[in-house]
Amino acid sequence: MLIAALLALQLAADPPQPSPPRTITIDQRLAEDAGLRVGDRVEVVADPGARWEIVSIGAITRRQADPSEIARDEPRVRLHLDHLQTLLGYGDRVDRFAVATSEDSATAAVRRINEAAFGFQAHRSIDIAVETSETFLVVTRFHRAIGVITIVASAIFLLCILLIKVEERRRDVAALRLMGISRSTVLRMVVAEAAVIALVGSGLGVLIGYGVSAAVNAYYQAVYRTPLRFSIVTPDIVLFAAVLSLVLGVAAGALAAQRLVRTQPLTLLGR
């Protein structure tokens, strides 16, 4: 990486060079940390111990929401290509070309470039992204595994609570049965009640989820100084949570209600 080869950046203490210095851009994080502003002069050096050069800060750039920058607390400095080539003694060499194509013609363009290429190879941006996103794939797999454990724990918790909740209605069920209400009606009533509790609970959970997600984003965006969103509550997640709690609620309600309606009403009353 050419940009990463800029190893040191220090405030200039010496008088300015005779010719007007070249300009560079730095990112917002570096500007804040080093207390730099547009127009300030700094020294750049390509290698520790090499000769430094005074440059002027021409612009301060905003950081993009790039996940690859999260783990690397690296400042970003951009120079004109010929400037960096001179600084590094690179001649007219470059690391890569970025080629803009329409979305549909990218594959064909890559093929045509590679057919004509000599000494280099073209890749689609999406293929490079897939190859370089191993870190995020690992983190995603880890999150998924943690998610499964959390869902299992939540499911057991929900099942337990709903089982208890339904069992608490044993006397009501006994009274209804003694009044002549049919087993199936009682069963439907208990299941419907469990479903309502599960749905109201999941609605409340979604609200809490939105709140926690906002807090997580605010915290990590501040920690890593990035506009990246770390937690997103999508409609799919809301739907999954609601359906899961509904299924568990109905299952727990049905299980407990089955037991209750099969038991003699007087036994339920403890007689």
Add this chain to the structure above:
Amino acid sequence: MRTRLALRSLVRHRARTALAVLGVAVAAAMLLDMVMLSGGLRESFAQLLMSRGFQFRLAPRGTLPFDTEATIAGGTAIAARLAAHPDIEAVSPVLGASLHLVGDSGSVTSFGLGVHPMLQGDYTVESGQDITGPEHMVANEDFIRLTGVSVGDTILLAAGYNPLLRATSGERQLVVRGEARFLYLSDAQPAVALALRTLQEMTGAATDDRVSLLMVQTRASADIDTLDSWIERVAPTVNAISTREALANVDARLSYFRQIAFILGAVSLVVGFLLVTTLVTVSVNERAGEIAVMRAIGISRLHIVQQIVIEGVVISVAGATLGLALGLATARYLNAILSNFPGLPAAIDFFLFQPASVWRALGLLVAAGIIAGIFPAWRAGSLPIARTLREEAVA
């Protein structure tokens, strides 16, 4: 008597008790995993860094070891100057570069380390012999598997390779002397080690005697902070990174895992607490009449409280025991996922079983179970006997 009554009460509602124990077990497993995750990575990394006794890593100023392609000029001279300090036992210069073995069916690119074999702290020889001459090398299992070479073979390694032109540069014939395990490399990374001077000649780094890293071994009596300042004074082109600083850096880079461990661990503890509280409270409410009868026939309030607390403790202990086994199994699974983290040494474990912290975490869960039982127990012990009996009889 109290324990028997508590156990009978739990057995009376088998399904409910089983679910509660299972719930606590999952919470305990999660808590255990998060405790192992929170300190495991740091401890594992510290063990790895100190495994060969090198207290300092000296990287080019402004960089971390092997983080960029920057190198330090005059490596041997710096090493000699540092080695003269009475608190420094040894200095090992290391150069890193990509090396290519070009065959008919393509090339294998590996990570090459140039070292002084007598001083190095990067690998251990597993079989065969170490490097003793400029034409010798050792390779790891992945390199041997990918290239099909055997110990004793002579191969042609190149420092530069253009796959389109099939042109190589910086070639050298080297004899594979042994198989080595590289301590700081990630999983499935083919690697070789050869004499420092040989690699410098192959890569063109010999002109300025360039190295990527200097590893410094200190004496036990050395003051690390003083030595740190001294090193940076005598070698201004390097960044002296002590083990403590390296750990702080790892902490900063992977703080996310510590934070997630803390949050999920706390949630697990709360879930376990809530489960036990809910179950015991419902159980007490259901048995209000029974408890009132016990109080009426002379059973003491303390006896009732103890019986209810024991119920909470039994659920917590059973859940924690089951959770211990479950947690160890899931930790293994999660560790296997995270061990694929790019760039991290294969020897690092994210989930490290440290008995003291694990027992402390499980003890905390059992304590939460005891506290969870105290409130319903206190309520049960404080029931107004006559009114409860009347209400239960009417009901």
